[in-house]
Amino acid sequence: MTELFIKVLNMSITATYVTLVVIIVRMFLRKAPKIYSYGLWSVVFFRLICPFSFSSPFSLLVRIKPNQDYIPSNIGMMSKPSIDTEIDTIHRIVNQSLPAPTVIASVNPMQIIIGVLTVVWIIGMSVLLLYSIYSYFRIINRVQFATLLAEGVYETDQIKTPFVIGVFRPKIYLPLGLQEKERKIVISHEQTHIKRLDHWIKPLAFLSLMLHWFNPFIWISYLLMVKDMEMSCDESVIVRSLSDIRANYSSTMLCLSAKRSGLLIPLAFGESNITSRVKNILKYRKQGFWGGAVALIIVVILTIGLLSNPFNANTPEARAEEFLLRYYTIDDTYTAELLFSQGINSTTGGNDSVLTEIPGLQDALTSKYGELMTEKGLMESASNRVILEGEIAAIQYGSRLKAETVSLIEISEAENSDITFHYNITAKVASNKGDEEAIQLNGVLIMKEVEGKWRIDLFRPESGELERVMQHGKPFIHVTNKTKDSIKTVEINTKNNTIGTMYADNTFFGISGTFSFEMPYTSNLDFTVKALGADNNLLAEKTYVSDFSKGNDISLVIDQNDRGLFVIYQMPTKNLIADEVSVFFSLMSYALFETDDVIVEELANIYKELDLEPVDAEMDIKSMLFIVFYNDGNPVAKLSVDEKGIFWLNGETDTYRSINNDFPYERVKEIYSGEVKGSQGKSIKASP
Amino acid sequence: MDKNKLFDAEYKFMCIIWEHEPVNSTELSKLSSSLLGWKKPTTYTMIRKLAEKELIVNENATVTAIVKREQVQKYESEQIIEKNFDGSLPTFLSAFLDNKRITEKEASELKRIIEEATK
Incomplete structure (x- = not known):
């Protein structure tokens, strides 16, 4: 709902600009038939209800750029909220007034403000809606006993002014006691309304007003639209009458103008703007051909100009946006396949020469990005491989990415007029399973003007972010090589098939390189990890049972110990997701069971920070803390540690120690003993 | 309110009754459908209203005026x-x-x- 509100807010801003233009143009069209002014309001209406539009080179909204969100939909989450209206002073004032999140507050204050505003918005709409429903039924009730006068025309003494009501079978209601002459005029006015479908247009316009009730400009435009509608209807009646009925028409209108009713008046003959309408009728003259043509041309130009969004023009923002939308929307895997065909399938490691030697790669990149980037920008992004990351990620993780909105914040303008932007992209990622998730991506761009066009001179997405996003929610085994280059192959096998083989030649699985195997969603999967040497000789092998049903990650390390033997061991996973934890101490029969988010998070963070290495040591059972993390009731990680900092992992008895020696043993002990005495503690037999 | 004070619609409806009384209420609703453009429920509501004001009586689906024209x-x-x-x-x-x-x-x-x- 908040997202919808922000969308409406953005539409409201565009519509306000359009309203202002229409109001100004209306002044110039004062002498022209009112049908032209009336027609112009359709653009405002379109902008009020439609969040997007087509692009045309004639767009008059180049300055304000309606295809870019003024208010990003993730404003509640931004670390430095800002709004991007193109009018400089407004921009500055508004952005200074936006609250920045404080570190202590757990919820961003902007998020709260937007939430409150959304609620106010909904309440306002409901009030207006209820009020209009109430008025509608009140009026229906009032004309309940109106009596038939002619086809579709009724008469009653319960009303003072004539009007039309009803959507599908509109009926004209007249007050009692109209002279024959007056009655004819009134009926032809109301019939003109019906013929022009004004009885549809007015309620629809009011509905769009309800959506934007907080914007006074939209109220003004609604009232002016109604006025133009009536005047143009008056004119149409006069034009179509055979004789000059202007005098009679205006005196009839004056007669019926006595009473004004509420806001949501149905289409009525005499109810509003009497003075200006009478004046308009009396000075109405049939337009000459040229006068009409000029007015028509003005209206057509303005309609197209205000209806359409500008083409991505040659502004730094527009060009940056075009590039980002292209980069973060992965719809073909051509480049990635090129890389794969050459055995390059990771973004880590390697060197420039390998890339430039791939036939066709340079052409592929140039055809996709060449127009939008400087040569230097493209070369750099290719050699540091950021430009390849997205496409590789797509083919590697089987996900698809589609960028939806871009917001840019200008960070600086250099002396040579290069502009640096921080960008934030909202994109949708679809997994193979068909579920979709909205994600945020950030980075930095530098724009440079080359050959008269703004181009990307430097592209720096936040490191590893795309890869992380692509992997999100999928189970992985991450294997890190800590040996000195002596492994040729790493294989992960399950009972029936090989999940993945990774060739540990120098190209990418270098020293301390990590490779990720995507695992199937399964619980209790047996898998074997094998490290093979140059002659496919087995260096090390290990079998694990693990639960991959929740998108759990396993981190494995291949290393050589002091005696030069190869070992495979499991590291605490960095992607631990836990909602529950239990802590056992030594051989005590009391354990702590904890679902308090704060405690679970604290312990999970300690776990994630651990960097372990194998060590020959004895576990001191008497001082041992045994911690088990659960997610959705399934154990997802286990850890034992004694007071000397010796670890067991996942119920195995291989011993490890912390490389940084930073495990807060006393703190965990304190959590255990502090809480176990409270009501949370339960008595069970501890069996680590 | 004075019961002789009639709204326009009431008066027009009474005129039909005066002309046709005693009149069957189904017949009356047909008459007011063609003469006043009323739907059935509108006619019956009006009959009830006028009966409450004691201007007409509706007995055995036959309507008669109490008040004279x-x-x-x-x-x-x-x-x-x-x-x-x-x-x-x-x-x-x-x-x-x-x-x-x-x-x-x-x-x-x-x-x-x-x-x-x-x-």
Whole structure:
């Protein structure tokens, strides 16, 4: 709902600009038939209800750029909220007034403000809606006993002014006691309304007003639209009458103008703007051909100009946006396949020469990005491989990415007029399973003007972010090589098939390189990890049972110990997701069971920070803390540690120690003993 | 409220009843459908309203007027004179006759009425 509100807010801003233009143009069209002014309001209406539009080179909204969100939909989450209206002073004032999140507050204050505003918005709409429903039924009730006068025309003494009501079978209601002459005029006015479908247009316009009730400009435009509608209807009646009925028409209108009713008046003959309408009728003259043509041309130009969004023009923002939308929307895997065909399938490691030697790669990149980037920008992004990351990620993780909105914040303008932007992209990622998730991506761009066009001179997405996003929610085994280059192959096998083989030649699985195997969603999967040497000789092998049903990650390390033997061991996973934890101490029969988010998070963070290495040591059972993390009731990680900092992992008895020696043993002990005495503690037999 | 005070719709409906009474209510709803453009429920609501005001009775689906047409007309015209002519009949008449010719017959009828009223 908040997202919808922000969308409406953005539409409201565009519509306000359009309203202002229409109001100004209306002044110039004062002498022209009112049908032209009336027609112009359709653009405002379109902008009020439609969040997007087509692009045309004639767009008059180049300055304000309606295809870019003024208010990003993730404003509640931004670390430095800002709004991007193109009018400089407004921009500055508004952005200074936006609250920045404080570190202590757990919820961003902007998020709260937007939430409150959304609620106010909904309440306002409901009030207006209820009020209009109430008025509608009140009026229906009032004309309940109106009596038939002619086809579709009724008469009653319960009303003072004539009007039309009803959507599908509109009926004209007249007050009692109209002279024959007056009655004819009134009926032809109301019939003109019906013929022009004004009885549809007015309620629809009011509905769009309800959506934007907080914007006074939209109220003004609604009232002016109604006025133009009536005047143009008056004119149409006069034009179509055979004789000059202007005098009679205006005196009839004056007669019926006595009473004004509420806001949501149905289409009525005499109810509003009497003075200006009478004046308009009396000075109405049939337009000459040229006068009409000029007015028509003005209206057509303005309609197209205000209806359409500008083409991505040659502004730094527009060009940056075009590039980002292209980069973060992965719809073909051509480049990635090129890389794969050459055995390059990771973004880590390697060197420039390998890339430039791939036939066709340079052409592929140039055809996709060449127009939008400087040569230097493209070369750099290719050699540091950021430009390849997205496409590789797509083919590697089987996900698809589609960028939806871009917001840019200008960070600086250099002396040579290069502009640096921080960008934030909202994109949708679809997994193979068909579920979709909205994600945020950030980075930095530098724009440079080359050959008269703004181009990307430097592209720096936040490191590893795309890869992380692509992997999100999928189970992985991450294997890190800590040996000195002596492994040729790493294989992960399950009972029936090989999940993945990774060739540990120098190209990418270098020293301390990590490779990720995507695992199937399964619980209790047996898998074997094998490290093979140059002659496919087995260096090390290990079998694990693990639960991959929740998108759990396993981190494995291949290393050589002091005696030069190869070992495979499991590291605490960095992607631990836990909602529950239990802590056992030594051989005590009391354990702590904890679902308090704060405690679970604290312990999970300690776990994630651990960097372990194998060590020959004895576990001191008497001082041992045994911690088990659960997610959705399934154990997802286990850890034992004694007071000397010796670890067991996942119920195995291989011993490890912390490389940084930073495990807060006393703190965990304190959590255990502090809480176990409270009501949370339960008595069970501890069996680590 | 005075029960003789009728709204336009009520008066028009009463006129149909006066002309056709006693009239079957189904018949009445057909009549008001063609003459007043009313749907069935509207007619029945009106019948109930007028019955509550004790202007008509609706027994065994037959509607009859209690109040006579003359009574209502008398009341209405009194109201008009009261409201618009300060209750003065001569003012009303002169306004009514303003620039209008009346026939000999109408004139003698009027004379007769005035004489009868002053006896």
